[in-house]
Amino acid sequence: MKSPSLLKLIAALILCTVFLIPTKTHALTIKDVRFGHYPDKTRLVIDLDEDAKFRTFVIGDPYRMVIDLPSFAWKTATVKDQQASGITAVRHGNLKPGISRIVFDLNRPISIHSAFTLPASQGKPPRLVIDFANTNTAGFAMAQNDIRGTLDINKGTELSAAPPPRTPSTKPQLTDKKPLVIIDPGHGGVDPGAIGPNGIHEKNVVLALGLELKKQLEESGQYRVKMTRYDDTFIQLSNRVKYARKHNGDLFVSIHADSLRDNKVSGASFYTLSEKASDAQAAKLAARENKADLIAGIELEVEDEAVMDILIDLARRNTQNQSKYFANILIGKFKGNKLKLLRSANRHANFAVLKAPDIPSVLVETGFMSNVEEATKLNSPAHRQRIAGSLKKGIDAYFKTVKENERS
Ligand SMILES: [Zn+2]
Structure with a gap:
């Protein structure tokens, strides 16, 4: 018969194992998203759990800022201080195998001034930092062609071009194969x-x-x-x-x-x-x-x-x-x-x-x-x-x- 202390030990071991098993199913985790305001710019900071490549750009009709990262898990409940930054909505999710995307809807045109990552230091996690500022229509038109960052989202995942159309027929033809x-x-x-x-x-x-x-x-x-x-x-x-x-x-x-x-x-x-x-x-x-x-x-x-x-x-x-x-x-x-x-x-x-x-x-x-x-x-x-x-x-x-x- 097992002694109570042995049972306790087993229970403790099981608990330890449960907590030791890595719960991460994604390679990357987004832990916090926040905006900071400066006289000349707005700074977006995204806390990651490891260094990652990224790319970011703006698009219009309507105004949006897009950030692509390797597949991530979104572990932050709220995006802090988004209203004052002109952000009206935030979406995130998978874009294609291996790539996730964040989309910020904007109520005004912006241009991205700089975008870079910072390694973990002084107790802070690795971060993605994007500095942007309001701009006018002409400034936005210029900003639109500017992709920052080095993440290649097309690596081996792009669908091939459309096949040539099949010869039209007056009624659908089924081959011997099952439809x-x-x-x-x-x-x-x-x-x-x-x-x-x-x-x-x-x-x-x-x-x-x-x-x-x-x-x-x-x-x-x-x-x-x-x-x-x-x-x-x-x-x-x-x-x-x-x-x-x-x-x-x-x-x-x-x-x-x-x-x-x-x-x-x-x-x-x-x-x-x-x-x-x-x-x-x-x-x-x-x-x-x-x-x-x-x-x-x-x-x-x-x-x-x-x-x-x-x-x-x-x-x-x-x-x-x-x-x-x-x-x-x-x-x-x-x-x-x-x-x-x-x-x-x-x-x-x-x-x-x-x-x-x-x-x-x-x-x-x-x-x-x-x-x-x-x-x-x-x-x-x-x-x-x-x-x-x-x-x-x-x-x-x-x-x-x-x-x-x-x-x-
Ligand atoms: Zn639908």
């Missing part, structure tokens, strides 16, 4: 998407739903499945489309959860691409969803008009019909599963993420994060299983028709 469904969970990383009650973030809910749909599709043995993101990483909108095309996806399903000021509104809705929006609300939604790159501190890309040649346009028109057909099927399956729908659930607008000219694409707003009841439901695995089940039924029905058309 490839591309699931696109919205937002991620530095872009949380809609924020619901109790800190429920759209980016987490839609990722969990995407993974559930992937599981259900794969278990059926009927499909190949790829996802534009598998974790909490930010993916640029155009790269989601490029990813789907690079892999020759047969169907693209973008998953989101909406937010409205009117918190009574609830229900799912289904969107396809169109130059003109079906109504003002759909147009506003598309504008919100298209802002993802902006939120992540990325300059909006100018669309490449060269790809808009007539062949692609023809292909797109056919793709559009298939997308609409798929959206209609999904609405039927949601109804059949007694999932709540918005009154006019079938809508269209100009969504950047639905622009693959050759892949039928639908964006599903699975419900409203602004509605407490619905956000809570979306946060539960059981409800997500039901939604994923309805999406799967829709995907089954869609490909059944595609196969029938091929035979005829």
Whole structure:
């Protein structure tokens, strides 16, 4: 029999081990973020737990200051004294594998005067220091082209250029391979998407739903499945489309959860691409969803008009019909599963993420994060299983028709 003192010793050992196991899962930890004010400048100081490379720059429309660092864990509760520094909001999160980003929204133009790191000294941790000051529009224009720091964020993580468009065909052709469904969970990383009650973030809910749909599709043995993101990483909108095309996806399903000021509104809705929006609300939604790159501190890309040649346009028109057909099927399956729908659930607008000219694409707003009841439901695995089940039924029905058309 073990003596009480031995038990105590064992308990103490276990406790020690628990505390000795490194709890850090990230290489870098941000421990404090604060601003200091001087007559000629504002100084931003970020406390780190080890030396790190960084890069920082400003961008406009709206004014933002961006800081990229190796993947970090954010261990500071508040950003001190941000208001007086012209900062209206702070976001942070993964930008791409190995790289995290902090975005400060600014209410005025600034220029960065210097940016440097300080090693640990005199009891202070390693620090990243950025000195900046207010400037005018001309000063900002100059400051905008100036990237400080030496962190290379493109090392081996960049997606290759978009593949050439496939030859348009009058009906979708399936090869002998199982159809490839591309699931696109919205937002991620530095872009949380809609924020619901109790800190429920759209980016987490839609990722969990995407993974559930992937599981259900794969278990059926009927499909190949790829996802534009598998974790909490930010993916640029155009790269989601490029990813789907690079892999020759047969169907693209973008998953989101909406937010409205009117918190009574609830229900799912289904969107396809169109130059003109079906109504003002759909147009506003598309504008919100298209802002993802902006939120992540990325300059909006100018669309490449060269790809808009007539062949692609023809292909797109056919793709559009298939997308609409798929959206209609999904609405039927949601109804059949007694999932709540918005009154006019079938809508269209100009969504950047639905622009693959050759892949039928639908964006599903699975419900409203602004509605407490619905956000809570979306946060539960059981409800997500039901939604994923309805999406799967829709995907089954869609490909059944595609196969029938091929035979005829
Ligand atoms: Zn969204």
